[in-house]
Amino acid sequence: MNFAPECQKRHGRNELNKDKKRTSHRLIFGDSENMAELPDGSVQLVVTSPPYFNAPFDYPDLFENYDAYLNKMKGVAKELKRVVSNGRIVCIVCDDMLIGGEKYPIVADLTKIYIDAGFTYRDKIIWIKPEGYIRISRRSGVVLQHPYPMYYYPDNIQETILIFQNGKFDYKSIPPRIKKRSKIDIAEYQEKKWYLTTWSITNVLPLKNRLENGIAAFPEEIPNRLIRLFSYVGENVLDPFMGSGTTNKVAAILQRNSIGYEIDLELMGVIKGKLGLDSLFGKGFDVEIIIRDDAKRLRTQFQNKVSTLRSVARDGEGNPEKSV
Numbered sequence: 001m002n003f004a005p006e007c008q009k010r011h012g013r014n015e016l017n018k019d020k021k022r023t024s025h026r027l028i029f030g031d032s033e034n035m036a037e038l039p040d041g042s043v044q045l046v047v048t049s050p051p052y053f054n055a056p057f058d059y060p061d062l063f064e065n066y067d068a069y070l071n072k073m074k075g076v077a078k079e080l081k082r083v084v085s086n087g088r089i090v091c092i093v094c095d096d097m098l099i100g101g102e103k104y105p106i107v108a109d110l111t112k113i114y115i116d117a118g119f120t121y122r123d124k125i126i127w128i129k130p131e132g133y134i135r136i137s138r139r140s141g142v143v144l145q146h147p148y149p150m151y152y153y154p155d156n157i158q159e160t161i162l163i164f165q166n167g168k169f170d171y172k173s174i175p176p177r178i179k180k181r182s183k184i185d186i187a188e189y190q191e192k193k194w195y196l197t198t199w200s201i202t203n204v205l206p207l208k209n210r211l212e213n214g215i216a217a218f219p220e221e222i223p224n225r226l227i228r229l230f231s232y233v234g235e236n237v238l239d240p241f242m243g244s245g246t247t248n249k250v251a252a253i254l255q256r257n258s259i260g261y262e263i264d265l266e267l268m269g270v271i272k273g274k275l276g277l278d279s280l281f282g283k284g285f286d287v288e289i290i291i292r293d294d295a296k297r298l299r300t301q302f303q304n305k306v307s308t309l310r311s312v313a314r315d316g317e318g319n320p321e322k323s324v
């Protein structure tokens, strides 16, 4: 894996190397509504970010309608309830989505879905991005053009991290040696204010030719915090919506095993690149890639649709209620 210098520094090379064990990483291409490869209770942490329905600049028309989206999310939540071990955590990065002038309450609906699937709703963290970064459109500018009531549309610089728990955790079940190796760096916890329900973290910047182009990837700092706060060294971290493989990469850096499901086979090259697989196969990491019959090819078709949408948005229809 390409270890980020930040993570090496934080954990200290010597500390990591002392007890270092091989970790295993399973990359499965197929629909995560079916995780038949995973035995019941075999996962200790889930860190993921599903598609935000048919997010116009990421996954246009992925789902037939909002009900189809919610049904898919219910199917995945049901599988997660089966594979997540007792007392353990599911973290879901998500956001409401404005499509064609309609706002879809994804955060509220996912909260309900996970509670209905049998998880306890434990916490909600608001991820705040830098103010200068507004990805789609500056809706707030409408008030500048029309400085009157009812023209207000705020710019969105946040996403939500929902945290669910699968029953009660047995704190005595962790051997002292593993606890010691998984200890949280309290100086960093304080300095970066992990203790708050708001996390200020820079998003993956939309640079030209970046690896994650066309993938709504989250920054490594999000799985970095969640994995260190909610799992122990050597445990299994799952991302059922793998995308570019950010969760898997960070899990490997942090000495956890990982499993990722991704429906889009076209992302295999991106994931391999992010994990540095071609250069590091067999060097401390066991990697297994499974391609199932239900994998699809999506990226090229999404990118074509997105570039059409972008040119329409650039021309600008000028109606804020229809802005995407």
Ligand SMILES: C[S@@+](CC[C@H](N)C(=O)[O-])C[C@H]1O[C@@H](n2cnc3c(N)ncnc32)[C@H](O)[C@@H]1O
Residues within 6 Å of the ligand: 030, 031, 032, 033, 048, 049, 050, 051, 052, 072, 212, 215, 216, 217, 218, 219, 240, 241, 242, 243, 244, 245, 246, 247, 261, 262, 263, 264, 267, 298
């Ligand atoms: C928001 S992205 C995840 C990005 C990821 N967190 C990262 O940092 O790169 C959601 C991913 O879920 C994938 N996906 C959508 N439906 C899926 C399904 N039913 N099973 C598995 N993957 C799916 C999409 O192709 C997309 O790559």
